Amino acid sequence: MPLTSITIPNSATSIGEGAFESSTSLTKVVMGNGVTNLGKRTFQYCDKLSNIVIPKGVTRIETQTFAHCASLTSITIPSKVTRIEHGAFFNCRKLMSITISDSVTNIGYQAFTECFNLTNVSFGNRVATIGENAFSGCRSLTSLTFPSSLTYIGSYVFSGCDRLTAFYFKGNAPQFGVSWGGNNRGYDGRLVPNATLHYRSGTTGWEAFAGYSTALWQP
Numbered sequence: 001m002p003l004t005s006i007t008i009p010n011s012a013t014s015i016g017e018g019a020f021e022s023s024t025s026l027t028k029v030v031m032g033n034g035v036t037n038l039g040k041r042t043f044q045y046c047d048k049l050s051n052i053v054i055p056k057g058v059t060r061i062e063t064q065t066f067a068h069c070a071s072l073t074s075i076t077i078p079s080k081v082t083r084i085e086h087g088a089f090f091n092c093r094k095l096m097s098i099t100i101s102d103s104v105t106n107i108g109y110q111a112f113t114e115c116f117n118l119t120n121v122s123f124g125n126r127v128a129t130i131g132e133n134a135f136s137g138c139r140s141l142t143s144l145t146f147p148s149s150l151t152y153i154g155s156y157v158f159s160g161c162d163r164l165t166a167f168y169f170k171g172n173a174p175q176f177g178v179s180w181g182g183n184n185r186g187y188d189g190r191l192v193p194n195a196t197l198h199y200r201s202g203t204t205g206w207e208a209f210a211g212y213s214t215a216l217w218q219p
Contacts, residue, residue, distance in 0.1 A: 002023075002024075002025035003020070003023045003025060003026055004025050004026060004027055004028065005026070005027065005028040005029070005030075006020065006026065006028070006029045006030070007030045008029075008030065008031040008032050008035060009032050009034075010032035010033050010034045011032065011034055012031075012032055012034055012035055013034050013035060013036055013037065014035070014036065014037040014038075014039070015031075015035060015037065015038050015039055015042050016039045016042075017039035017040045017041055017042070018039065018040070018041040018042065018044070019039060019042050020042060020043055020046060021041050021042070021043070021044045021045060021046075022044070022045040022046075023043075023045075023046050024045065024046065024047045024048065025048060026043075026046045026048060026049050027048045027049060027050070028049075029043070029049065029052050030053075031052075031053070031054075031055050032055070033055055033056065033057065034055075034057070035055040035057060035058065036055070036057040036058055036059060037058065037059075037060075038054075038058055038061070038062055038065050039062060039065075040062045040063045040064060040065065041062075041063070041064045041065065041067070042062070042065050042066075043065060043066050043069060044064050044065070044066070044067045044068055044069075045067075045068045045069075046066075046069050047068070047069070047070045047071060048071050049069050049071060049072060050071040050072060050073055050094075051072070051073065051074070052066075052072070052075070053076075054075070054076070054077065054078050054081075055078065056078045056079065056080065057078075057080060058078055058080065058081055059080050059081055059082060060081060060082065060083045060084075060085065061077065061081060061083070061084045061085060061088040061089075062085050062088065063085045063086045063087055063088065063108075064086070064087045064088065064090060065085075065088050066088060066089050066092060067087050067088070067089065067090040067091060067092070068090065068091045068092070069089075069092050070091075070092070070093050070094060071094055072089075072092045072094060072095050073094050073095060073096055073097070074095065074096060074097040074098070075089065075095065075097075075098055075099070076099045076101075077098070077099065077100045077101045077104055077124075078101060079101045079102070079103050080103055081101060081103055081104055082103055082104060082105055082106070083104070083105065083106045083108065084100070084104060084106070084107045084108055084111050085108045085111070086108040086109045086110060086111065086131070087108075087109070087110045087111065087113070088108065088111050088112075089111060089112050089115060090110050090111070090112070090113050090114065091113065091114040091115070092112075092115050093114070093115065093116050093117065094117055095112075095115045095117065095118055096117050096118060096119055096120065096140075097118075097119070097120040097121075097122075098112070098118065098120070098121050098122065099122045100121070100122060100123050100124045100127065101124045102124035102125045102126050103124065103126065104124050104126065104127055105126050105127060105128045105129070105149075106127075106128065106129050106131070107127060107129070107130045107131060107134050108131045108134070109131040109132045109133060109134065109154070110131075110132070110133045110134065110136070111131065111134045111135075112134055112135050112138060113133050113134070113135070113136050113137055113138075114136070114137040114138075115135075115137075115138050116137065116138070116139055116140060117140050118135075118138045118140055118141060119140045119141065119142070121135075121141070121144060123144075123145070123146060123147050123150075124147065125147045125148075125149060126147070126149050127146070127147055127149055127150055128149050128150060128151050128152070129150075129151065129152045129153075129154075130150070130152070130153050130154060130157055131154045131157075132154035132155045132156055132157065132177060133154070133155075133156050133157060133159065134154065134157050135157055135158055135161060136156055136157065136158065136159040136160050136161070137159070137160040137161070138158075138160075138161050138164075139160060139161060139162050139163060140163065141158075141161050141163060141164045142163050142164060142165060142166070143164070143165065143166040143167070143168065144164070144166075144167055144168070145167075145168040145170070146167065146168065146169050146170060146171075146174075147170055147171065148170040148171030148172075149171065150169070150171060150174045151174050151175065152174055152175045152176075152177075153174050153175075153176050153177065154177040155177030156177070157177070158195075164195050165195050165196065166195055166196050166198060167195055167196070167197050167198065168198045168217055168219075169197065169198065169199045169200070169203070169217070170200060171200075171203055172203045172204045172205050173199070173203070173204065173205030173206050173208060173209065174205075195213070196213040196214065196215055197209060197212055197213065197214045197215070198214075198215050198216070198217035199214065199215075199216065199217055200216075200217050200218075200219075201216060201218070
């Protein structure tokens with residue numbers, strides 16, 4: 001009989017790698033408050049899982065934990081998570097909204113790649129690095145606002161984001177990897193749009209982007 005629901009007791013502290021991977025009939029997961037660790041690929045390819053609450057004690061979203069969860073529509077990253085690892089939400093095609101807590105400092109390589117319906121990303125106030133291709137193929141994004149903590153954006157982060165036309169930076173200019181934006185071909189050969197970089201008065205480093213469209217941001 002196909003697995004359709006799971007209840008993890010409060011006494012459990014860890015869920016192992018690939019524990020429920022490819023449980024294609026799974027629609028409901030209730031995890032106890034004692035869970036602090038979700039292994040790699042725990043819920044990968046759980047096609048019918050549309051909603052999940054990550055326990056408050058979890059400190060890291062591991063590699064491909066929720067990758068290919070084709071029905072997942074929204075996610076809130078709890079307040080103790082510091083890292084979102086490689087491909088954590090890769091190809092979550094119906095994911096529309098992400099709320100990233102203030103505890104998160106690192107967003108890994110391809111973390112949200114090919115989340116085609118993603119329209120809203122709320123970054124916490126401590127995000128420092130965004131890895132390569134982290135949002136590539138997120139073709140429904142139109143604008144993004146980054147916290148002042150941001151210091152690095154990797155290569156091809158926004159490749160294939162055809163509708164993305166505006167970036168808003170609260171702090172100084174971060175370092176960028178090769179071909180982060182502008183007229184550069186991304187992973188799938190499509191052109192990255194010429195988004196305008198909006199920056200605040202008193203911030204520094206924007207002279208390095210003379211070839212890009214920039215504008216003073218007065219929120």
